[in-house]
Amino acid sequence: MTSAHTASAAVVPATIGADASAAHPDRSFPRLHPRPSRGWVNDPNGVAFADGRWHVFFQHNAESARHHRIHWGHVSSPDLVRWEEHPVALAPQQGGPDAYGCWxxxxxxxxxxxxxxxxxxxxxxxxxxxxxxxxxxDLGEWVQDGVVAAGMPDDPRVVAVRDPFLFEFAGRRWAVQGAGLATGHAAVLLYGADDLSAWEYHGIWLTSEDPVASELPDANIWECPQLVRSGGSWVAVFSLWREEQLTGVGHLVGSLALDPVTALPVFTPLSSGITDVGGSFYAPQAVQAGERVLMWGWAKEVAASGLRGRTPEDCDAVGWSGLLTFPRELRVEGGAVRLQAAPELAALRAEPLEDTPGTHDGGPQLPLPDQADAVVAGEGTVRLRLGDATVWSGAVAEGEEVRVLVDASIVEVFTSAGAATTLRAYPSGAQSYRLEMGPGVRARAWRLAVPGA
Incomplete structure (x- = not known):
């Protein structure tokens, strides 16, 4: 067995936190979402609570703003609000099974x-x-000695496999991986993983040909499969990969039971849905924390419709690409998935902001700083604008609320009905965010800042 590997010798960790974010030369760099000051970030990985802290790992290339030679970056927090960066956790090992990347x-x-x-x-x-x-x-040091728990299945129907996920059911540990089939359909594979070092392959578990699953957008591969429990329901979440396009994230709500003949778990989908209706959300990871389910996603550099986005060359120029969303809570109500921002995020609220009555079509207008939290209520229309462009628009019904969280170039919108929308927009020059509301709509809003920063 090799010595503990911290990866700090291979990659110099970038700084993170309020000081580093405040000093970042790019106004669009997020100040509240944890990520290194430079480099590429994509999928959240290995979310876990250990040693009194939440740990979130993520795919990371510190050497450029491009997806290449993927490592696992690592941040942790005692409260989901204040984050600390740690040395890179996993790095490609020359000659090893992860020589091209730790995905x-x-x-x-x-x-x-x-x-x-x-x-x-x-x-x-x-x-x-x-x-x-x-x-x-404390999850601070890792030993990479090349142990392979499962290879590519010896199954001619399976042409692509990736992204292991573990769950416990009926007193056993099981695993799933996302897959693509020779027929062009997407699938999930099932494994027994009681012996974590030697998985038992149990075959194709679920495919996009299932009548309920077929209601989701077409995909050739279901990436990043997740299976979590909320109340009496189970939720399967997939990232939808089609012809090398990352087309979104879908979920299935259903039941889980043991087959009386095979003694294998069987997932029966009952309903389907889109997990986030914005164009930037992909590859989420959910973690079961008792009865609570927390989820983070990757926010890609894909601008909201009608706004100028960032090309790979733009990202090269500023030195960074991608970030993780704020943590959100997932729950099932009435057979449907509901997502809300994690309650801990209320600790980011600093001083309140005031709207300006009667300045937009007879309704109030609320200027927002680059870091803001607004809760909109009443009845009528609301738009989030950046300069002359609309980032998001919607309607608020009587008795409902819409929450809008802004952190420089990422906007996360949650309705009280449980719909989530992740968007990207890039403020520059004299541009500023503002909410424009109909006459029957009002907002409570705050500037956001890390407590004590």
């Missing part, structure tokens, strides 16, 4: 030892294997 996965306890379970890619083919790395109790 999406989870962190679990295996006989009391924190263990990262992830897609290791050995070469440019993109074919992945399930690789294990063992960590210390």
């Amino acid at each position: 999406t996965g989870v962190v679990t306890l295996d006989a009391g030892t924190p263990t990262a379970v992830y897609s290791g890619v050995a070469d440019g083919s993109g074919r992945s294997q399930v690789v294990l790395a063992r960590g210390t109790a």
Whole structure:
């Protein structure tokens, strides 16, 4: 076994936190969402609560703003509000099963030892294997010794596999991976993982040909499969990959039971839905925390419709690309998935903001700083504008609320009915955000800041 690997010798960790964010030269750089000051960020990985802190890992390339030679970055927080960056956790190992990159996965306890379970890619083919790395109790150091728990299935129907996820059911540990089939359909594969180092392949578990699953947008691969429990329901979440396009995130609400003949779990979908209706949300990771389910997603550099976005060359110029969303709570009500911003985020609210009555079509207008939280209520229309462009628009019904969270270039909108929308917009020059509301609509709003910063 090799010595503990912290990756700090391979990549110099970027700074994070209020001081680093405040000093960042790019106005569109998020100040409240944790990410290194430079480099590429995509999928959240290995979300876990350990040693009294929430730990979130993420795919990361510190050397450029491009997706290449993916490592696992690492941040942690005691309260989901104040975040600290740690040295890179996992790095590609020369000659190892992850030589080309350490891609999406989870962190679990295996006989009391924190263990990262992830897609290791050995070469440019993109074919992945399930690789294990063992960590210390505080998740601060990791041993990468090339243990492969599962390879590509010996199944001619399966042409692509990635993104392991673990769940417990009926006293056993199970695993799923996202997959693509030779027929062009998307699928989830099922494994037994009681022995975490040697998985048992149980075949194709669910496909996009299922009558309920077929209601989701077409996909060739279901990436980043998740399976979590809320109340009496189970929720399967998939990222929809079609012909190399990341087309969104969908979910299925259903039931889980053991087959009386095979003793394998069977997921029966009952309803389907889109997990986030914005164009920037992808590859979320959900974590079961008792009865609570928390979820983070990757916010891609895809601007809201009608706004100028950022090209890869633009990202090269500013030195960064991608970030993780704020944490959100997922729950099932009435057979449907509801998402809300995690309640802990209220601690970011600093001084209140005041609207200006009668300045927009007879209704109030509320200027917003680059970091803001607004709760809109009443009855009528509301628009979030950046300069002359509309970032988001919608309607508020009597008795409902809409919450709008802004952090520089990321906007996250939540309705009281549970719909979530993630958008990107890039303020520059004299541009500023503002809410424009109909006469019957009002907003309570706050400037946001990290407590004590």
